């Protein structure tokens with residue numbers, strides 16, 4: 862798993878917006894290439910996954926900040942926020 866600042870959006874790159882919709886649990890699909898996670902809330906988030914083979918930790922993301930996660934494996938990652946544990950979602954990583 863590689864994490865870094867987002868580069869230019871490109872085809873196959875999933876955009877995940879952190880908003881209250883994340884809080885009710887949801888699912889998203891990301892191409893194997895990865896996803897850009899942007900915090901659209903007025904407070905911080907810390908999104909992570911401990912799913913084996915797909916784990917990552919974006920650490921504290923302030924409002925308006927974006928990070929890119931690049932996945933090395935296909936599968937389903939259980940994603941959660943360390944600051945608001947009720948925020949959960951699943952990201953299905955598919956071959957591009």
Ligand SMILES: [Cu+2]
Nearest residue numbers: 906907942945
């Ligand atoms: Cu959060």
